[in-house]
Amino acid sequence: MNVNPMMLLQMIKNGRNPQQLMMNILQQQSRNNPILENAMNLAGNNDTNALEKLARNLAEQRGINFDEAFGRFKKFFN
Amino acid sequence: MPYLNNSFGQTPTTTAANNLNNPNAMTGMPQSSLGYNGVYDPNYLARFNQQTSSNQFLKCRPVSSKEEARAAQIDLDGSLWVFTDVGHGQIFTKQIMPNGTAAFRTYQYIQEPETPVYNSNDFITREEFNKTLQNLLAKLQGGGDINNANNAKNSQSNTTLNF
Numbered sequence: 320m321n322v323n324p325m326m327l328l329q330m331i332k333n334g335r336n337p338q339q340l341m342m343n344i345l346q347q348q349s350r351n352n353p354i355l356e357n358a359m360n361l362a363g364n365n366d367t368n369a370l371e372k373l374a375r376n377l378a379e380q381r382g383i384n385f386d387e388a389f390g391r392f393k394k395f396f397n
Numbered sequence: 398m399p400y401l402n403n404s405f406g407q408t409p410t411t412t413a414a415n416n417l418n419n420p421n422a423m424t425g426m427p428q429s430s431l432g433y434n435g436v437y438d439p440n441y442l443a444r445f446n447q448q449t450s451s452n453q454f455l456k457c458r459p460v461s462s463k464e465e466a467r468a469a470q471i472d473l474d475g476s477l478w479v480f481t482d483v484g485h486g487q488i489f490t491k492q493i494m495p496n497g498t499a500a501f502r503t504y505q506y507i508q509e510p511e512t513p514v515y516n517s518n519d520f521i522t523r524e525e526f527n528k529t530l531q532n533l534l535a536k537l538q539g540g541g542d543i544n545n546a547n548n549a550k551n552s553q554s555n556t557t558l559n560f
Contacts, residue, residue, distance in 0.1 A: 352475055354475050354493055354497065
């Protein structure tokens with residue numbers, strides 16, 4: 320990802336919504352990435368099942384156990 | 398480290414500050430072949446190639462077998478990976494589809510049969526063919542005359558009709 324951190328900080332400092340900011344950045348990035356674009360659309364439509372399936376497929380491509388990895392991810396927030 | 402010791406002799410802070418004032422800094426497009434001080438930058442082309450390669454759609458790599466191509470890990474950005482297996486005369490493509498699954502395709506080299514080269518002198522016209530055929534038929538009938546051969550042919554056809 321080609322994100323300028325200084326610009327990001329400047330925008331947050333100027334009172335921009337960080338969530339919206341990140342969504343805008345991801346949308347910019349997704350122009351060249353059909354998979355990310357699809358994921359963004361699924362997230363926008365709250366289609367969590369399709370999003371999970373996408374994540375499972377991608378994890379399988381990398382030989383990652385999705386359930387295990389997702390479990391670790393959830394532990395990170397607890 | 399290239400980031401700390403860049404070609405412009407600037408500290409990272411100054412570069413970042415310049416990028417803040419530059420709306421195109423986020424797009425990854427090189428500004429111009431001139432450096433920030435208006436001096437020609439000899440690394441411009443290398444920098445440009447480096448930046449454009451990240452947006453490449455086609456990526457290629459030689460492999461030695463189909464299994465190797467299948468097992469190869471490819472980028473998850475939807476770009477098409479082409480694996481060439483020259484030894485087996487095959488090309489494989491692998492691409493991550495928008496739903497996250499990988500599409501794997503195999504292309505096989507087929508040697509097309511060579512088209513024969515004909516010499517125009519080897520051919521005869523239909524007229525010549527018919528004439529030769531008539532002569533041949535006449536000889537077979539024993540008459541040796543074309544007209545006789547025609548009569549014989551007609552009588553034969555009539556006989557056939559009588560059946």
